Amino acid sequence: MSQPKSSPAQVAHPSSPGILRQILSFSTDHKTIGLQYFFLSLIAVLLGMALSLIMRLHIIWPQLRIPLLGEIKPETYLAFMTMHGTLMVFFVLSTAPQSGFGNLLLPSQIGAKQMAFPVLNMLSLWTTVVSFVVMLAALFVTGGAPISGWTQYPPLSAIEAAAPGNGLGMDLWIVSIAVFCFASLMGAINFLATTLRLRAKGMSLMRMPLTVWSWFVTSMLILLSFSVLLAAVLLLFSDRHWGTSFYLPAGLVVNGIAIATKNAGGSPLLWQHLFWFFGHPEVYIAILPGMGVTSHLISTFSRKRVFAYRAMVYSMLSIGVLGFLVWGHHMFVAGMNPNYVMAFSTLTLVIAVPSGVKTINWLGTLWGGRIRFTTPLLFSVGFISLFITGGLTGPILAQPEVDRYLHDTYFVVAHFHMIMGMAGVFALFAATYFWFPKMFADRLMNESFGRIHFWMTFIGAYATFLPMHFLGMAGHPRRYSQIQGSAEYIQKLLPLQTFITVWAIVLITAQLVFLFNFFRSMRLGKFSGANPWDSTTLEWAVPKPGQKIVVNHGPYEFGDFQSSGSQRDFVMQSDSPFLTSNPSDTRP
């Protein structure tokens, strides 16, 4: 086995202490900022995972005392659940795939030296850090974190007396999310301007890697949806502190206390509309970059062009547009005009079309490819698998009559953990294994550990979240901390809950393998050389000093280039225009 030797240039790369200094610096360099986002998300995901472990343990073992935490009361469970959801949705899946890998790679992939507004980029990062710190603070203030879930439905979230966490903790949540919105908006502006203005010569829109397309569409979604969330939390804050009643109806009684509101006609539904107008695009913000990564890696490791590149682009765009028209599917049981229910249900089913197009194109790309089974490919295939499994329950939940039963049960928990949680995380893993050399001085992660990590995570993910469908079908409510002492039909589900917890522990343990591999490879990983995966895109191209990058090829030119004198089975985007594939090579 040939070990790539380190060239003199590589020796000069920063070592681990250098990385720490890099992460704590106020740099305006896009790669550093990408890394900083990545580590922010890493901290968030570890915390979110720890919280999920506590929740899972508590469900089957309520008497368990966890050191430092003491007794877990129902409201503690709900507070942890809220923080788990918030950390995972905002600080992991809206941060790492977009801001993390986007910053790391977007300029490199389009042949720009920097983002369009480097200083603004640094500001977005540190604003996100501030938002993160404020969010964590909510765990430590008196009363603890809010308990109304990451969706924070009023009236409970608007009323201090409703729960212990609804005092300062809730305010910190609101402030943190507002700051997060602001940071994300700045980031999105930067991504859009960079993609539109700083592409290298020859990098036409239809030559952009699908990763770039996915960051581009995601940025548009952020721009259009986070502003709405900002408006929504502003009104919520006003209801809490300035005596307005945007969301507060008359005649509220909470915990036996009558809540006086100045005006009678406020509507909790208003929040739901505003929140889900943001919330549904948000799930695409979480998953679109993962789709981009998957398309990219599937093509690279099948040594084939992306099947129907244009269809991939257009399906992403149509998912982006349709994503704004379906928010009502979260509100079927909230009370809505039946005609709207019909419309939202139908439009939701329509989204299955572009999603199906993407899935079929991934499979089409794999089909007949000369597949290289590397860890990044395994995780990409895992992504497709989870996306299908989670995606199939989407159209089920989109049936208003079915949703009436399944709403607020574990079925929903299963659905979104499959399609958003696990699929999103799988794409992140794939990206980490694949672009590790770009993050840490041309080093690669270990493949054997990678495979162990993949199989444990893949089996763990299914074993943890698939049974939750059955819990939901049996009517087990979501956001529910106590099984003992509850209704009999729920108590009967304890064995299944125990099974899930055991597998959740396996799933979480698997991540230790990843962490070990990750930190070990930072110092000891094999050197990758310039282009370890025989990839085509510009981040792997090494121009000679002073040489300008000019793009001459599409992003996924794999095939037979012998006739034009190349021994390789791919051309890089910046390769000479005279390299063309063999006309007899008929693979798509």
Add this chain to the structure above:
Amino acid sequence: MSKSSSTISHGTKEAEPKLGGRGPSVPPIVGWGGDDWDNRPQGRRGPRERLHRYRLGIGLALVSIFIIFIALTSAYIVRMGTGHVDTITGDYIVDWKPLTLPGILWVNTILLIVSSVSMEFARRQVFREPLVTEEWLGMGTPTRTASLPWLGTTLVLGSAFLIGQVFAWRELYSRGVFLATNPSSSFFFMLTGAHAIHLTGGMVALMWAATVGIMARPLETRQIATDVSAWYWHAMGALWVYIFILLRFVR
């Protein structure tokens, strides 16, 4: 493992990684006097490259700002028409009370529109061909002297608008109308308050443009500062007109 090592081997084969394959590289395209802006792929792509980039940035920021107000508007319109059923009498009650706007808002509106005009003058001055040419020829910085007074005027008018808004709020207070009084007043204060905050941001941008001008920074920087704050200012003016029409005519 054999598979992974074969994927990695590419890096070893090419000890010194090259751009491009075996084919000849693209011949350089040489333009006249280095002004072939098209061939500067990674750097500048023309004298206005930076300006256009900043314009795009501010345009996108404005999109997101407008969406905040669209969200508030839709809430406004829905709230206006909804009521609740009184649990005791069974009556359907719509509690929205139309708000009579303070008259001073008309004055403020005119002030803001005029300020937009003066801002446009400031913006045009930094791009005026004869003045820019003089600067290129090293004959002083005439665009500054031409644009700074207009910038100052805009700042004064903008401050007058903000002070006028404060007067409008005070008038409502004196009528006993506060943020929480009625849904209509809640929305009034939310919309006008959010607009005032955004306009204050515009004032900061104007001061930045003025500072850049006073400090005689390079022409391009002055052009960008003035141009970008001008577009932001116009948008805030338009936004105000929209809010005013909404509050005045959709009650």
